[in-house]
Amino acid sequence: MKVMNSFFVKSVLGTISMLFALSISASSVQDDMSREAIAERIKPAGKHYVAGESSAAEESSGPRSGQQVYDKFCTACHTSGVMGAPKINEASDWKERLDQGMETVLKHAVEGYNAMPPMGTCSDCSEDEIQAAIDYMIEDI
Structure with missing residues (x-):
């Protein structure tokens, strides 16, 4: 009986100590409950646009x-020459292409050619931006 009482007392004291420790740690990590903090935590992750309104992307x-x-869309293939892509500022890679004329080089870049996807994966690039990327890749040749 004495062993049971000792076990019971130790269990009760252990439980009380654990609850006390939890209450102290919970109070020290309490979230900011101000209106501003709550509004910040529950604000939408994105915005909705109604047809006709301009979005930030536009x-x-x-x-x-x-x-x-080049840095965003072209570098993955044209730095290392993946699947035959002409490497940046590598004259031997570009010679045959440039011999066909810049119009053909631009056409292949815009429409896609062999392993190169149309617009080089830059779906929102203008033809002028594609031309600028080509010019950048051959400027030191």
């Missing part, structure tokens, strides 16, 4: 430079 700051287009 509002660009102007055409991208050849380097910007």
